[in-house]
Amino acid sequence: MDNDIAIDVEGVSKRFRLRHRGTPSLKSLVLDLFKGRSPAQELWALRDLTFAVRKGRTLGIIGANGAGKSTLLALLAGTMTPTTGRIETQGTVSSLLELGAGFHPDLTGRENVYLAGAIMGLSREQMRRRFDDILAFADIGRFIDEPVKHYSSGMYVRLGFAVAVEVNPDILLVDEVLAVGDVAFQKKCLRRMAEFREQRKTMLIISHDLHTIQSISDEILFLDHGLIKGMGAPQTVIDQYESFSLGQAGTGLRREWGTGEVLLKGAAFANDAGLATTRFAWGDAINIRLDYEVRQAVGPCVFGYAVSDEQGRLVCGSNTQIEGAVVPALAGKGTVDLRLSQLTLATGTYLFSFSVHSADHSANYHRLDHAYAVAVQAPRRFEGCCYLPSEWRFEAGRES
Amino acid sequence: MIRLIQSVAARRELLGILVVRTLKIRYKDSALGFLWTMLGPIFLILIYGLFLRLMRFPLSLTVLVTGIFVWQYLAMCMGDAAHAVIGNANLVKRASFPRLLLPLAMTLANLVNFLLSLVVVAGVLVVKHTHPGPLWLLPVAVLAQFVLCLGLGCLLSALNVFFRDVQHVTGVVTMAWFFLTPVLYDVIEMAGSSSLAALMPFYFLNPMAGILALYRAALLGQALPNTAWLAESLIMAGAIGWFGITVFQRLQARFADEL
Numbered sequence: 118m119d120n121d122i123a124i125d126v127e128g129v130s131k132r133f134r135l136r137h138r139g140t141p142s143l144k145s146l147v148l149d150l151f152k153g154r155s156p157a158q159e160l161w162a163l164r165d166l167t168f169a170v171r172k173g174r175t176l177g178i179i180g181a182n183g184a185g186k187s188t189l190l191a192l193l194a195g196t197m198t199p200t201t202g203r204i205e206t207q208g209t210v211s212s213l214l215e216l217g218a219g220f221h222p223d224l225t226g227r228e229n230v231y232l233a234g235a236i237m238g239l240s241r242e243q244m245r246r247r248f249d250d251i252l253a254f255a256d257i258g259r260f261i262d263e264p265v266k267h268y269s270s271g272m273y274v275r276l277g278f279a280v281a282v283e284v285n286p287d288i289l290l291v292d293e294v295l296a297v298g299d300v301a302f303q304k305k306c307l308r309r310m311a312e313f314r315e316q317r318k319t320m321l322i323i324s325h326d327l328h329t330i331q332s333i334s335d336e337i338l339f340l341d342h343g344l345i346k347g348m349g350a351p352q353t354v355i356d357q358y359e360s361f362s363l364g365q366a367g368t369g370l371r372r373e374w375g376t377g378e379v380l381l382k383g384a385a386f387a388n389d390a391g392l393a394t395t396r397f398a399w400g401d402a403i404n405i406r407l408d409y410e411v412r413q414a415v416g417p418c419v420f421g422y423a424v425s426d427e428q429g430r431l432v433c434g435s436n437t438q439i440e441g442a443v444v445p446a447l448a449g450k451g452t453v454d455l456r457l458s459q460l461t462l463a464t465g466t467y468l469f470s471f472s473v474h475s476a477d478h479s480a481n482y483h484r485l486d487h488a489y490a491v492a493v494q495a496p497r498r499f500e501g502c503c504y505l506p507s508e509w510r511f512e513a514g515r516e517s
Numbered sequence: 518m519i520r521l522i523q524s525v526a527a528r529r530e531l532l533g534i535l536v537v538r539t540l541k542i543r544y545k546d547s548a549l550g551f552l553w554t555m556l557g558p559i560f561l562i563l564i565y566g567l568f569l570r571l572m573r574f575p576l577s578l579t580v581l582v583t584g585i586f587v588w589q590y591l592a593m594c595m596g597d598a599a600h601a602v603i604g605n606a607n608l609v610k611r612a613s614f615p616r617l618l619l620p621l622a623m624t625l626a627n628l629v630n631f632l633l634s635l636v637v638v639a640g641v642l643v644v645k646h647t648h649p650g651p652l653w654l655l656p657v658a659v660l661a662q663f664v665l666c667l668g669l670g671c672l673l674s675a676l677n678v679f680f681r682d683v684q685h686v687t688g689v690v691t692m693a694w695f696f697l698t699p700v701l702y703d704v705i706e707m708a709g710s711s712s713l714a715a716l717m718p719f720y721f722l723n724p725m726a727g728i729l730a731l732y733r734a735a736l737l738g739q740a741l742p743n744t745a746w747l748a749e750s751l752i753m754a755g756a757i758g759w760f761g762i763t764v765f766q767r768l769q770a771r772f773a774d775e776l
Contacts, residue, residue, distance in 0.1 A: 133774055191773065195613030198770040212611065220607075223542050232538060235531035236612040 122207070123288055123319035124170040124193060129202030131163040131188050131343075162188040163343040166202070170336075173317035175310075177334030177351065179327065179358050181365070184340040186323045190290045193321065208287025208319075211237055222266035226257065226276055229265055233280045247283045254305075255279035275302060282309050289313060291322045307333070328464070331355050359492050363395055366490035367468040370429040375483035378415045379447065379473045382408035384489055399495035403457040407471060410450045417476035418444050420453050425468045429487055432467065432503055438476065461504040464495045521766065524615045531614060535622035540629060554630055555637060558589045565701060576702065579737055582641045584700035587662070587732050590631040591725065594666040595691045597623050598673035599684035606776040616769040617762065620670035628663055642736060650738035658731035665724050665754040668761030675765040678775050698725040704742065721746035724754035 135158045163185045170176045178186045191197040192204060194212040220229040230251055234244035252261055255276040257268070265273060281289070291310070310333060313320060324330045330337065330351075337354035339347040339361075346361065347354045387393050387404045397403055407420065421436030437444050468487040474480060497504065525532065543554070562578075562585050569576050601623040602609065602616070609616065642649065677683040704726060713720075721727050721742070727750020733739040741747060 191610070194611075196610055197773040210613075221538065221542065223545050224538060228538070228541070232534050235528075235534045236608065236614055238528070238531075238614075240530055 120207075121171055122169050122205075123172040123174075124207075124321070125203075125205040126169065126193075127167050127203045129163060129166045129192065129199045129204055130161060131185070131192060131197065132200040133160045133162055134158070135160050161343055163192070163199075166343075166345060168338065168345065168348060170319055170321070172207070172319055173314075174335045175314055175320040175322065175333055177330040177337040178321060178323045178340060179325075179330060179337060179355070180340035180346075181362065183342075185343040186340055187292055188343075189340070190292050190321060190323060193288075194290055206288060209238065209284075210288045210290065211281050211284050211286030212290040212292075220265050220273070220277070223264055225263060226255075226261040226265055226268070230261075230276070230280055234284060237284050237286070239284055247285075251276075251279045251283045254283060254309075271299065271302070278302075278306060278309075282313075286318070288319045288321070291320060291324075293323050293325065327355055327359070359396065363466060363490040363492055366427060366466045367429070367487040370425075370468065370487035372486040373484065373488070374486075375473075375481045377483065378411070378413040378480070379418060379482040380410045380412060381471055381473055381483045381485055382410055382450075384408075384469070384471055384485075386489065386491065395490065396492045396494070397460055398493070399460060399462075399497055401460045403460060403491070405455040405457070405469075407453045407455065408450070409447070409453065409473060411447045415447070415475065415480075415482065418447055418482070419472075419474055419476055419478075420444065420455075421472045421474070422455060423470040423472075424462075425470065425487060426502055427466045427468065429468065432462070434470070436472075460493060460495075461506075462493045462495065463497075463499065463502045463504070465493060465502060467491050467493060518762075521615070521617065521762070525617055525621065528614055528618060532618050532622055532625070535618060536625045536629070539622055539626035543626075554593075555634060558585045558634065559637075561585050561589075569701070579642060579645050579647050580703055580733065581701070582638055583733055583736055584698075584729060586631070586634050586638050587729055588695065588698065588700045588725070589634070590627060590662060591666055591669075592691055592695075593627045593630065594624055594670050595673065595687050597627065598670040599677045599687060601670060601674035602678050602772060603674075603776065609772050609776055616772060617671070617765060620674045620765065621667060623674070624663065624667045624670045627666070628659075632659075638736065647736075648738050649736055650734045652735055654731050654735035658728055658735060661724070661731070661751050661754045662728050664758035665728070668754075668758035671761035671765035672757075675768045675772075678768070678772055694723070694725070697723055699729055704730055717743070717746060718749065721749045722753055724750045724757065726750055728754065 166189070178189065180186050188197065190212065192199050193206065194210055196212075221232070224232065227248075230248065231241060231244050234247075235241070239247075255261075255272070255278075257272045257276060260268060260272060265276070268276070289310075307329070310320065310322075314333075322330060322333065334351050336349060337347075337351045337358075338345060339354050339358045341361070347357045385393060385406045385408075386395050387406070388397065389402045389404065391404075405422070419436050419438045421434065421438075423434030424432045426432055467490070469489040469491060470484070470486045471488065472484040473482045474484075475482070495504075562582055565585070566578060566581055569581070598620065601620045605619055608614075609619075673683055673687055704720075727742070727747045730739070730742050730747065730750075734741045
């Protein structure tokens with residue numbers, strides 16, 4: 118193996134045998150034998166992965182749930198064995214697969230720290246030298262001598278992270294750690310990971326937080342159903358991932374229905390520069406052009422739109438009737454333009470629905486529910502998914 | 518096998534911590550701690566002692582005490598084996614270390630318990646003015662039993678990952694095995710009875726028969742049985758140890774998938 122390579126993965130596949138119900142028993146095994154039925158179904162969590170990570174680089178791994186990210190990390194950590202292929206790592210590997218997962222509830226924090234150290238192959242003496250740093254990072258004070266079952270989940274996670282980081286491995290595997298803990302702790306973790314990079318250590322990170330993973334990674338690996346869809350520069354791969362997941366978004370919620378007198382033939386999204394796109398940023402305008410076709414003469418019509426989040430929960434919506442827009446008598450084919458002038462949604466994927474119905478709401482001519490996915494990037498922080506312009510004002514110095 | 522021993526030796530620090538952890542958890546929050554694990558065998562001795570006395574069964578207390586305590590080591594290992602791996606699912610899924618450490622730590626923790634309980638046995642022997650036999654046989658017996666327990670621990674803990682029935686089957690098997698082992702009777706007297714003598718070579722295929730004979734020879738000064746029979750038992754103990762470890766090593770790669 119090249120001396121500069123920290124992780125070398127070659128043709129690795131991982132197969133799981135799925136059993137129909139729970140843990141197998143001798144009974145089900147015997148029954149299966151008699152019925153001649155194959156005892157297990159197969160699931161290929163990873164298929165023929167080949168890639169390498171150079172020393173000192175940080176590789177981000179992204180992909181939808183079930184893409185095989187965690188399986189890959191488990192293989193690299195050595196807890197699972199690949200079905201085919203070969204994995205080589207240089208140096209000690211420490212994994213943050215599940216923070217504090219190896220802790221025993223009845224042992225004290227201190228005992229668990231030494232146990233975790235021993236599991237990662239450190240001697241008691243090495244652990245003793247690191248103990249103060251671990252205690253300082255975890256910031257749990259006198260609780261270190263309490264059984265960890267009395268810890269809050271935050272303390273648990275802090276201690277888990279502190280141990281994994283302070284053992285100072287050559288390769289650190291991080292699985293979705295940034296999703297837990299409060300903001301202050303997350304910042305601390307990110308700082309520690311930045312220090313790690315400066316020390317030319319190798320890191321593999323799984324996260325759903327694309328913004329963070331983009332800022333921390335040198336390279337990104339995009340997995341989908343156990344296959345490598347892309348690997349390369351963070352911006353490029355994340356763009357690829359976002360367009361891919363937009364294509365997948367809302368597929369289960371999509372619904373098209375109506376009586377068909379007027380048909381919506383499609384919607385085109387564009388920004389103010391006139392470029393067709395489904396990705397927008399905070400404050401952007403969204404220009405939507407709807408194509409319609411009248412199949413049968415109808416009376417006064419109403420066009421409407423709605424924005425939902427990825428789960429299909431309504432965020433907001435409106436229509437020509439509410440807005441007082443005049444809809445001319447429709448005939449043949451035509452277009453309707455809708456402009457949403459300022460985007461104040463939080464970062465995420467949103468689903469657009471469109472409708473055309475009669476003015477008295479008695480007939481739905483055509484509805485496209487959750488039919489178009491749009492990605493929004495918002496640097497601004499606020500609660501919820503929709504921002505209202507807010508101003509705060511104080512008057513000080515008034516005497517009672 | 519040599520590479521396996523090396524890999525285990527390299528992680529002896531972890532092994533030590535696992536053994537201590539097992540003992541600590543067993544005795545946590547209990548004032549009497551170690552005494553509780555003694556109470557089981559002590560009650561067994563009281564019950565069987567009383568019963569056998571009532572039945573006018575010719576069995577001395579010292580023979581019974583050695584039998585019960587020695588048996589207890591095996592029974593504890595059989596009982597704990599089921600959970601040696603699945604009870605540490607978190608560790609298995611999270612960290613990579615020789616999986617063999619798990620049943621090994623379990624067997625060692627029970628060995629510590631057993632060696633401590635031998636103090637109680639020694640007390641009984643002193644009270645009863647028993648003269649011990651060749652004491653060098655004692656470590657031989659302990660080693661043989663340890664190998665046997667480790668093999669069974671490996672086998673059962675590995676199989677239980679795939680078939681949870683194992684833990685239920687174990688209880689029944691242990692019970693039957695108890696009566697096939699000369700815990701409540703004296704194998705030397707049995708061998709003397711002509712009707713049973715022909716069965717003896719088969720009887721000593723049970724490794725616990727020979728091992729217990731070794732213990733009683735060392736502690737009570739009993740005569741050793743026929744050397745060929747004894748060898749039979751010891752070879753069986755070694756074979757079970759080897760078989761259990763081999764099966765365990767074959768299966769351990771798939772533990773993380775199943776847990």
